[in-house]
Amino acid sequence: MLTSLKRLLATHPGPLPTLLFYERERRTVALSDELRVKPSPELTGSVERLLGEGSIRVK
Structure with missing residues (x-):
């Protein structure tokens, strides 16, 4: 899944840093x-x- 996410993010280059939040480990x-x-x-x-729905936030 992480590989798919990285591929997806790479197709939308821009100025905002990307952070991943791992819920289990907080x-x-x-x-x-x-x-x-x-x-x-x-x-x-x-x-x-x-x-999943609600899994992305832009700040």
């Missing part, structure tokens, strides 16, 4: 600068289809 991990994204409805929809 831990946040910053991804590399190559996976910075430009938020869009398309990106949000794609991430939610992969990880």
Whole structure:
């Protein structure tokens, strides 16, 4: 799943850093600068289809 997410993020390059929050461990991990994204409805929809509704937040 992580490989699919990285591939998806790479198709939406932009200025915002990407962070992953692991609920079980209550831990946040910053991804590399190559996976910075430009938020869009398309990106949000794609991430939610992969990880579930409500799994993406843009701040």
